[in-house]
Amino acid sequence: MIVYFVFPLLPLGIFFYCYINNKEGFISQKKIFSLFYYIGLIQFPILLLQMNFYDFFIQFNNSGQTIDWYDFMFGSFFIKSDHSLGVFLLLLIAIILLKKDHVQSIVMFPKIVIAYLGITIFLTESNISKLFLVILISSYVMIPLYKKHGKSLKFKLGIVFLSITLLFSGYLLKDKEFIQKRLGGTLERQISIEAAEKFYELGTAKRFQIIIVAVKKLETKWIGDGPYSYFNILTGEFKKTQHFTQLIWTYFDLGILGLIVVLCLMRYFIRYLDVDKGLPTLFFFGVFFVYSFYVPIFSDIAIIFSMFFIFSRKQTNYVKATKLD
Template sequence: MLKIKLITIYKYLLLGIIALTFLFSGFIQYFIGVSSTLYTLGLTAYAGLLIVFDILLRRKVIVNRFIFVYLFLIIIITVSAVINKSGLLKLLLYLNFALIPLFTSYLMKLNNVLKVDLKKTLSNVFLTTALIQLPIILIQKYGYNFLIGLSRANQKIASVDFMFGSFAVKADHALGFFLIMYMLSLIFKKRSGENPKWFYFLIAYISITILIMESNLTKLVLFGVISFYFYLWSYKKIGVLGIVVLFLMAVLGFNLMIKSSFIGNEIYQILNRFSPEDSYKAVTRGYEKRPQVVVYQLNYEPFKWIGNGPYDYYDIIKGEFKKTIHFSQIIWFYNDIGIIGLLVALMAALLIVKSLNLRRESMMVLLMIMLLYLFMSNLFGDISMMLSLMLLSNKEG
């Protein structure tokens, strides 16, 4: 009887962290003024307490490859901090990049072990989260001049960063990642033989939401996901003609992409400004793109085995970037904890994808998506992005 009550408490605590992550983080940070760093640390501690609660309840610890990979990442971060004399505070804050994926992966595994009966409730929460984003970002888009005066956030927010929905302030990539994961969950259900309610409406609705928001990365991923699964459907239905359809869609899509000022500029940068010389000029003169930052690091800085120490690329104490404001998980990890830490992090990403029991082609799609977001954002440092992967757990057997 006591165990049943404790599991019920666990369920409510789990729902609490999901609500605080997806539904209320933007409101709390924007209108109340809780800093993004403090809020993330609070949610990480919350997730850790959930795990401690389960260990005390069952007197068991889930041990698998995740645990060892993340513990190895923690050791690398610690070693880098000690060697580079980064300081205790920077070390403790940087450990969040290992603890967030560790805790969220543990919780996903724990839900399967406990057989927590929250499928319907979580489905409703995630559906609500997906549906409310469009009206919220429309209000944010057209009400910026009014709403910005109500901000109590501890950071400046430009109009292009204002469409973060109900997610954390300026977290448009996190919102986009969630919407892509929700779309994939619908597609996976369809492919496994289920018939999700409002399937085509939700696909269209989410697509419109993504096209309105400012995350160009998410728009690219949206195009790739729809193209890939439409191709699989076409090939299954009409055989070789599906290949022709895919080719035509690829040509059309490429033409549309290069006509976009943002995407066209990105393609131009990759094709024409990718040399070490041009990358050096771009970084030193302040107009660099992320690929140029990577080329610059590999050609004009010492090769980093263990890195320059936690929060060397971005000094979280001072709130200042060392050289360039363009960042991502991959760029930060290579600079701060070196190639060893980066490879371990990529291994962790692969294990996360493999743990979701997806079909081979879907696993490859998800891995590519995660790599893109790792290159464009701090995926491991955003608990909403990591919890979004719960949407895909056991959806495509």
């Protein structure tokens, strides 16, 4: 139970560190972003080395973990932390897009840098990061166009045509061999309750299959089975499937009440970020909500640290926002 407190205490500790730094001005926001920016730039060559020299570098693995080639593209981050790397790079791209006036003295060629960091994300195995990158870039391009041409008939017809094209392309591709290989079978088979229950019992279920089983087959957990009931941190053993995930762990450990607490904490932390109200805030909440299915986000220091410091809100603005709320 004591160790389980890492989930609230780690983000709260970083939050207060960032809060005090902003108040006292120990480290300027410019220096923080500059450091993170250069960390982001060196990930590409590191990933190239990891991709091409896996057989050589894996000989030095003394972590006690089995690391397959597809888990080896984590850059200079922690082992198997490709999702953490993806979040970090997405945050850098987001601030270059949304706060370009604040970072123009550091980022000399923003379009080239965004392309460079985007390619870096596509070198990782974090598919959810690739999806969010596409959504982020598309939103950045489409929203201004919508504000300018949203009422015109040509724009509306273009959106309808693009949507139909994407849906039709997805329908045609869903039965292709490379898609089924990626999914582990046909889409219909993957989302069926029979397949989900079978893989759950075998301990090989995917995350969405665990959710299907929890909703349709298992008894609703209101308070859960206790801290680390799903993953025993002392022995390193999983109860069922081997997934590191904040939301699924929380549901099995602390139940629905625990999930509510986690979502409230997530909402509070997003409010602290220097992000415009409305769609940008919803987008950031959606990003961290989805990533919470893939990593124990509140114990991932790389994600929490970069989130608070890259999009840190000035002290005076935060106090005003808190009073208004």
